[in-house]
Amino acid sequence: MTFVLLAVIVQAQGLPQEQFLIYNAQIVDVLTGKIKSEMALLIEGDQIKALGDFNQLSKDIPQSQQLDAKNKFIIPGLWDMHIHLEVQGLEEDNQALLPLFIAFGITTVRDCASDLGETVLKWRDEINAGKLFGPNLFTAGLKLEGKNSSWKGDLEIENETELNLMMDKQDVWAPDFIKITDNKLHGELFLKSIQAAHERGYVVSGHVPIDLTLEEMVDAGFSSVEHASYLNRLGYDQEEIVAQLKAGTLTNAQAGALYKGIFDQQKADRNYKILGDKGLYVTPTYIGGRQIAYGDEENHLLDSMMTKYLTKAFTAEYLKRIERLKNETPEQMKERKQTYQFNISQLVHYQDAGITILAGSDGAVLNALVYPAQSLIQELQIFQDAGLKPIDVLRAATINGARFLKKDKEMGSIDIGKRADLVLLDSNPLEDINATTHISGVFTKSSYLGRADLDKILSDAREAKVRLDKSREK
Structure with a gap:
């Protein structure tokens, strides 16, 4: 999904809640400090709808709305x-x-x-x-x-x-x-x-x-x-x-x-x-x-x-x-x-x-x-x-x-009913927090941003810097 499409989805009003499935994932439970036994996570709109088995959760989910995490680690945003x-x-x-x-x-x-x-x-x-x-x-x-x-x-x-x-x-x-x-x-x-x-x-x-x-x-x-x-x-x-x-x-x-x-x-x-x-x-x-x-x-x-x-x-x-x-x-x-x-x-x-x-x-x-x-x-x-x-x-x-901030019932961990703010990491943050420097993707605002999308954000930030600096030149 491109960053342009993300903007369209974020701004869309009155559209049906779209589902997105992430599977083959190591889901980090910050409450217990362990990896969850479930390896698939179903999102509906901007909320986590279910955690469980891929075969069970993947029914009726189009391939275009599925992401194979390839055994990478998911943490809360x-x-x-x-x-x-x-x-x-x-x-x-x-x-x-x-x-x-x-x-x-x-x-x-x-x-x-x-x-x-x-x-x-x-x-x-x-x-x-x-x-x-x-x-x-x-x-x-x-x-x-x-x-x-x-x-x-x-x-x-x-x-x-x-x-x-x-x-x-x-x-x-x-x-x-x-x-x-x-x-x-x-x-x-x-x-x-x-x-x-x-x-x-x-x-x-x-x-x-x-x-x-x-x-x-x-x-x-x-x-x-x-x-x-x-x-x-x-x-x-x-x-x-x-x-x-x-x-x-x-x-x-x-x-x-x-x-x-x-x-x-x-x-x-x-x-x-x-x-x-x-x-x-x-x-x-x-x-x-x-x-x-x-x-x-x-x-x-x-x-x-x-x-x-x-x-x-x-x-x-x-x-x-x-x-x-x-x-x-x-x-x-x-x-x-x-x-x-x-x-x-x-x-x-x-x-x-x-x-x-x-x-x-x-x-x-x-x-x-x-x-x-x-x-x-x-x-x-x-x-x-x-x-x-x-x-x-x-x-x-x-x-x-x-x-x-008294928002823990709706945010802050990966649990059913909570907001789907998620980060996909290449390595295990429970072994070394430096894993947070190696991000494969981010799910937020009802959309998944892959590495290319994140790089586009960085590129846009560089372009904005150049544009603003140039606008202030005398």
């Missing part, structure tokens, strides 16, 4: 649980990259708010309506912040009245979750923001203010920490530090210095367990730290996503970061590497403590060298290198995200 579609003026650049996620096997993304929030909400609705081709898109739209934050496009508040007004706006926009950050939002109002969003039925995620404990945030209705470095505070006397901050006997700078002292792993593990028992999720976003820490060892100007698919305007910040890295001393780069290695060392501790891990890249215009789509695949490899079993890495990029 991957989820990137932290991206940003951002920067006003780069709407075309961001939109042109949406199909790229599909080519990398990523059928669902969670946009964690930006200055393009209202536009992204429209893209979400257009994707759901079949008017725009891209991954399933869940978004926070615009995030809550304090007055005069450094971020553009925030919903800025400085009291409860403004908080309630902004939440009324959110109710109209209907974001899929609420994101709250701490650039200018102090702890007391941050906590009230969590409570307000939670009381209105939203899932709440965000950063961690220095003057709040994670436990009080979770107790107020906070569901996920974005960026695992915030959890490092749990290896220190966080409660005492926060108490002194609230009492005014400690400054933020002094608190920051205390958090650079000797890390107590046993204390951290006890605190991780408390939060794991309370149901906390974390999206580590390690790839950004890795790209910067090892920026002195890699040449991103040669044969990278930046040169192939991303426009000059999109990568302007990337180039600035590359130049800044050239001025860093060997000691500074060594320290960056040590910090990165320490951060990823905590991943297995989160897992053991019951904190649910979400795979997210933080890919964005403003996050230098964190390439859209590809960076999620790199994040999965980091998880495995850090000690997670391949099945736990796969869960972090599939069912865990669905559970976080």
